[in-house]
Amino acid sequence: MSQSIFLTGASGFVGRAVLKRLLADGVPVVAALRGNSELAGVSVPVVRFDNLDAAHDWGDSLAGCDVVIHAAARVHVMNDTEADPMAAFRKVNVDGTLALARQAAAAGVKRFVFISSIKVNGEGTPLGRPYTADDVPAPADPYGISKMEAEQGLQQLARDCAMEVVILRPVLVYGPGVKANFLAMMRWLDKGVPLPFGSIDNRRSLVALDNLVDLIVTCTRHPAAANQTFLVSDGEDLSTTQLLRRMARALGKPARLLPIPAWVLKTGAAMLGKRSLSQRLCGSLQVDIDKTRSLLGWVPPVKVDDALSLVARQYQENK
Structure with missing residues (x-):
């Protein structure tokens, strides 16, 4: 018998993909959406909320649900304009999350899958x-x-009640519809812009959207996932130079990468106040997913080049 899933953030980048996968698997889903967000082409029961905070009463919407997948969050943003960013993040990501989890436990939900971040x-x-x-x-x-x-x-909360908790910490997620720096790099490559990233010998772990979704779905039902924390990636770490070359190949374009030393880029970025950007482009961030593999028997189902081809195809169809 299929589990019933309560999915928050169902209109977001990750949430939409999770919803699509669950429906393809025939799993009953209740989707929690913020404000006037819509789910184009999808017909599922919808619960709306304006503010994800400690005061929100989820009422009877959790009744009958076996698992909560909590993907809604106040996400990391560049140049945050909040007067007190820490308070703003805590209101949603801490107070709102824990209020939902307590109400889920009270409603008899068996498992709570929390989409966290490698930034932890x-x-x-x-x-x-x-x-x-x-x-x-x-x-x-x-x-x-x-x-x-x-x-x-x-x-x-998991220690105090019967509800199991599973925590996932994804690295940078990419897939069709990706935005921010990943999309910007794809645009540069597509236009043939020469980029000064031909000599970056770092290593970054990434995770394709389909790989993350597969692990999320696995964690809704795998017995060994209960009360565990997992890191997730594609299992193949790339330098910025390697990533750009493989993105260009997926686009069918040459990668015009200039061999500028990383220390020159870091120095220039520091002078321009872009130290955090240079860290993402020139620094390393690797994760070990051996625990995820061994406890769950999980192997990333999508290879990096196949995932990049999907991104490139969607970009070219919609640019």
Whole structure:
């Protein structure tokens, strides 16, 4: 008998893909949407909320649901305009998450799958020394801190009640419809813009959207996932240079990459106040998914080049 899933953030980048997969698997889903968000071409029961905070009453919407997948969040943004970003992140990511989880437990939900972030571990790793799921958390910004505090609250709740908690910390997620820096790089490559990233010898873990979705669905039902924390990636780490070359190949375009030394880029970025951008482009952030593989028997089903081809195809169809 299929589990019934309560999915928050169902109109978001990850949430939409999770919803599509669950419906394809024949799993009954209740979708929680913020404000006037819509689900084009999908017919499922919908619960709407204006503010994801401690005061929100989920009422009877959780009744009969076996699993909550909590993908809604106040996400990390560049140049945050909030007067108190930490308070804003805590209101949604900590208070809102824990209020939902407590009400889920009271409603008899069996498992709560929380989509956290690798930012709980930190902002970067020395080359060849990846993060593991059991490392001591070291978040460096309000978003990462709020996700860590939510994790800690959920772990305590799991100790106090019968509801199981599963925590997933994804790295950078890419897939059809991806935005931000990933989309910007694809646009540059598509236009043939020469880029100064031909000599970057870092390593970054990434996760294709379909791989993340597959692990999320696995964690809704796998017995060994109960009360565990997992890191998730494609299982293949790439340098920025390698990623750009493979993105260009997926686009069918040449990669015009200039061999500028990484230290030159970092120095220039620091002078322009773009240190965090240079860290993402030149620094390493690797994760070890051995725990995910061994406990769950999980293998990323989609290869990097196949995932990049999907992104490139969608980009070219919609640009």
